[in-house]
Amino acid sequence: xxxxxxxxxxxxxxxxxxxxxxxxxxxxxxxxxxxxxxxxxxxxxxxxxxxxxxxxxxxxxxxxxxxxxxxxxxxxxxxxxxxxxxxxxxxxxxxxxxxxxxxxxxxxxxxxxxxxxxxxxxxxxxxxxxxxxxxxxxxxxxxxxxxxxxxxxxxxxxxxxxxxxxxxxxxxxxxxxxxxxxxxxxxxxx
Amino acid sequence: xxxxxxxxxxxxxxxxxxxxxxxxxxxxxxxxxxxxxxxxxxxxxxxxxxxxxxxxxxxxxxxxxxxxxxxxxxxxxxxxxxxxxxxxxxxxxxxxxxxxxxxxxxxxxxxxxxxxxxxxxxxxxxxxxxxxxxxxxxxxxxxxxxxxxxxxxxxxxxxxxxxxxxxxxxxxxxxxxxxxxxxxxxxxxxxxxxxxxxxxxxxxxxxxxxxxxxxxxx
Numbered sequence: 260x261x262x263x264x265x266x267x268x269x270x271x272x273x274x275x276x277x278x279x280x281x282x283x284x285x286x287x288x289x290x291x292x293x294x295x296x297x298x299x300x301x302x303x304x305x306x307x308x309x310x311x312x313x314x315x316x317x318x319x320x321x322x323x324x325x326x327x328x329x330x331x332x333x334x335x336x337x338x339x340x341x342x343x344x345x346x347x348x349x350x351x352x353x354x355x356x357x358x359x360x361x362x363x364x365x366x367x368x369x370x371x372x373x374x375x376x377x378x379x380x381x382x383x384x385x386x387x388x389x390x391x392x393x394x395x396x397x398x399x400x401x402x403x404x405x406x407x408x409x410x411x412x413x414x415x416x417x418x419x420x421x422x423x424x425x426x427x428x429x430x431x432x433x434x435x436x437x438x439x440x441x442x443x444x445x446x447x448x449x
Numbered sequence: 450x451x452x453x454x455x456x457x458x459x460x461x462x463x464x465x466x467x468x469x470x471x472x473x474x475x476x477x478x479x480x481x482x483x484x485x486x487x488x489x490x491x492x493x494x495x496x497x498x499x500x501x502x503x504x505x506x507x508x509x510x511x512x513x514x515x516x517x518x519x520x521x522x523x524x525x526x527x528x529x530x531x532x533x534x535x536x537x538x539x540x541x542x543x544x545x546x547x548x549x550x551x552x553x554x555x556x557x558x559x560x561x562x563x564x565x566x567x568x569x570x571x572x573x574x575x576x577x578x579x580x581x582x583x584x585x586x587x588x589x590x591x592x593x594x595x596x597x598x599x600x601x602x603x604x605x606x607x608x609x610x611x612x613x614x615x616x617x618x619x620x621x622x623x624x625x626x627x628x629x630x631x632x633x634x635x636x637x638x639x640x641x642x643x644x645x646x647x648x649x650x651x652x653x654x655x656x657x658x659x660x661x662x663x664x665x666x667x
Contacts, residue, residue: 362458369462373469382522387582406455434498434570444572444582 262328274415282407289399293372299383320438326371327434329364331342332426334359341420360367364430365402372399398429514664516602518578518620519594527603528628529592530603530620531561531571531579534664538563540571541603541618541662542583542590545628549618549635550585551605551667597623600645604658605667610652617650617659621642 336357340349376397382388403421409416479597489495516541520618527544540563543549552571554563561581572600573592580593604656606617610633617640621630629640643650648659660667 276526291559358454362461365458365462366465369465370469373473377470377473379522388591403459406459409455 267327275412276418278411278414278415279404279408279418282404285407286324286400286402288400289403290396291400293376294381294392294396295397299377300380302378316441318373320441322367322371323434323438326367327362327430327438328366329367330427330430331401332360333364334422337420337423346424368430387436387440391433394429394432394436398426398433401425401429457482463636481519482526490661496515515575516597516662516664517575517594518597518600518601518603518622519592521573521583521590521594523591526588526628528620528622528660529590530597531573531575532603532632532664533561537666538575538664539603539662539667540565540583541605541620542569542571542585543618543620543628543630543638546588546628547630549630549632549637551618552583552585556664575580597621599661603662604643604645604648604659605662606650606657607667608652608655608657610655615652615657617652619645619659621645628663632633 335344336353338344339347340353340357342349372395381396383390383392401422405419405426408422409417456459469577470515474546488627514532516530516532518530519528521529523544527542527547527548529539529540529542531540535555536555536557538554538561540552540554541549542552542559548566550567550569552563552565552569554561554571556562558574559574559576561571561575563572565571565585567586569583569585571581571583573579573583578593578595582589582591583591583647601621601623602621604617604621606615608615608617615631617629617631619640621627621643628635629643631640631650633640634651639652641650641652644657649656650659651657
């Protein structure tokens, strides 16, 4: 909805960064909103849990791990589509694979972030939780920007790749500061 | 169509988040309801409810090496105390209502490694504060708790009250707030307030004596 004005204003012949402004602003608003909510909202310690796991933490750990795995699919399929993998020509289904693995990964992170924000909140208690909190806010902001600029063909080509890289890096950072930490602290369990 | 795809992804994520948030709010409300209704009425005033600072909080130190106490990072009201002495450590996790776990283990080179009944475990590091993770009863918490000085710290009592085995645990926090559980024949209930000067508490009309825990074991 808010993306429309930017599409019109950036309709010049040479690629400029103008169409990036509105998506960036929206992304920043998303990141800020999440951070402020996580900080202001009193953590409940409780959120809706998913059956079949021993605790909400293990649910999150596995959902996040699945999302991280799909993120690897993301970066791989993107590299193939851009012809960055020598000797491999992008198959016709590479685009679909990229889109659907991305959508699935994003949706898998939603229960995780809801639990994080509702039950735990923005935490500055340790370097790990602070990094995780900041990365979490950044991830959803960056993902929003990436989604909003996808249809914009008047942007320089590198913008989308940089945003994709940022989203990927943020998710890997999130996984390292949560699931990886959990596995190395408590062991691998369901 | 090109615009719709990514936009739909965002909207779907937002809607899913909203639904889960509402379910979580319902879950949290239900939990606090069942807590209010399901908690057996404590024998006397709940110590965890009295946040008044103890005016006579100055007495001889009872924790010789290092004691840590504070709320766990997550989980409203759940409190952890760790006492460390000469390579040994004792920890007590307690929510003042029904969750409690006693753990014992080692404290070496800044590393805590404790275990307790029913595969409870605690891993962490200690120094100017104690940081780590504790799991008990199938749940996990992380913690970052500061050093506390007497009379704040950990107290434990094992007694016989009217032929019933009674184990009491109290975490006394800076400011005088206490979180404790007395387990009588395996049934936990909120502990009555521990007098940190006389080290006594009253259970079912009988006075029991508690010992400050220095970490060397119980």
